Every structure is written in structure tokens, then in C-alpha cells.
Amino acid sequence: xxxxxxxxxxxEIRFGRQAGFTLLELxxxxxxxxxxxxxxxxxxxxxxxxxxxxTARAQIHILSKAVDQLRLDIxxxxxxxxxxxxxxxxxxxxxxxWNGPYLKKAVPLDPWGKPYRYAAPATxxxxxxxxxxxxxxxxxxxxQIRN
Numbered sequence: 342x343x344x345x346x347x348x349x350x351x352x353e354i355r356f357g358r359q360a361g362f363t364l365l366e367l368x369x370x371x372x373x374x375x376x377x378x379x380x381x382x383x384x385x386x387x388x389x390x391x392x393x394x395x396t397a398r399a400q401i402h403i404l405s406k407a408v409d410q411l412r413l414d415i416x417x418x419x420x421x422x423x424x425x426x427x428x429x430x431x432x433x434x435x436x437x438x439w440n441g442p443y444l445k446k447a448v449p450l451d452p453w454g455k456p457y458r459y460a461a462p463a464t465x466x467x468x469x470x471x472x473x474x475x476x477x478x479x480x481x482x483x484x485q486i487r488n
Contacts, residue, residue, distance in 0.1 A: 342467070352418075353360060356450075370396065373418075383435060388420045390412075390476060393452035393453065393476070394475070394486060396452045397451050397452050397473045397475070397486045398486055399473065400449055400452075400457070400473075401457065401471050401473065401486060401487065401488050402488070403444075403484070404425060404428070404444075404448070404457060404471050404488075405488045406430050406471060407426065407443040408425075408442055408459075408469060408471070411428060411431055411439075411441070411442055411443050412438075413431065414438045414439060414440050414441075415436045415437070415438045416436075416438065416441055417436075418461045418468055419432075419459065419461060419467050419469075420461060421459065421460050423470070424459040425448045425456075425457060426444060426448065427441075427468045428441060428443040428444050428448060429441065429442045429443075429444065429447060429448060430442075440477075449471040451474075452473075453475070453476055455473070455474060457471050457472065457473055458470070458471070458472045459471055459472075459475075460472070465487055466487070466488060469488075470487055470488065471487065472485055472486070472487045472488075473486045473487075
């Protein structure tokens with residue numbers, strides 16, 4: 342006679358140790374990730390500020406070269422009222438010699454989202470000033486970035 346094999350009940354099935362992580366192991370990993378983020382994060386954000394200053398200096402340098410080229414073409418620097426807009430559009434007074442636009446794109450904002458300030462005659466340089474107020478946006482601050 343054939344033997345009938347009885348199937349085990351669900352409660353009788355013996356499971357081996359399942360692969361996976363316990364709650365405690367997951368919490369330990371989260372604590373380690375949090376500690377690493379707390380150490381590395383501030384160092385990364387300090388580099389962001391430095392890169393914004395470097396970007397502002399590079400943009401001011403490019404704007405200075407464009408203003409110098411404009412001066413060679415029309416024989417004078419833009420007035421404070423004309424400002425950096427003269428790099429993109431001819432002078433309203435019809436000054437001859439304008440061969441612009443002198444920038445490929447519109448005059449950029451500084452890395453902090455404010456327009457660069459232009460002044461002629463200059464107070465800090467020989468001919469003109471191009472200034473970014475920097476991260477603190479203080480017009481009298483020593484953190485200003487200028488040509």
C-alpha cells in the first residue's frame with residue numbers, strides 16, 4: 342500500500358533565519374549617516390560661498406573687458422546713468438562707433454541674484470567701478486567684490 346504523506350501544518354513549518362536587517366541595525370546605519378552628514382556638510386557649503394565669490398570675480402573681469410572694448414569703440418566710458426546696459430544697446434544720444442552688443446548674453450546678475458553696480462567716474466579705480474555687494478548685500482561692507 343502506498344504511503345500517504347501528510348502535509349505539515351503552517352505552524353509546524355520551520356523557517357530558517359531570514360535574510361534582512363533588524364530595526365536596530367537600520368537605526369545604527371542612520372545614526373552613522375547623520376554623523377557623516379554633520380561633519381562633511383558644513384565643509385561643502387563653505388566651498389559654495391568660495392565658488393560664488395570666484396564666479397563674481399570672473400564675471401566682473403568679463404564685464405570690465407567689455408566696458409574697455411566699448412570705450413575703444415565710442416571713445417568714452419558709459420556714464421553711471423547708462424551703466425552696463427550700454428553693453429547691449431547703443432547709446433540714446435547717438436554716439437557714433439557703437440559696435441555691440443559687447444556680450445553674447447544679457448548682463449548677468451551677480452551670484453547672489455543682484456545686479457552689478459556700475460559707476461563712472463570711479464571712487465575706487467581710475468576710470469570706473471563694477472561692484473557686487475557680495476553675500477551680505479551691504480553696500481558699505483568690506484565683502485564687496487569689485488574690479
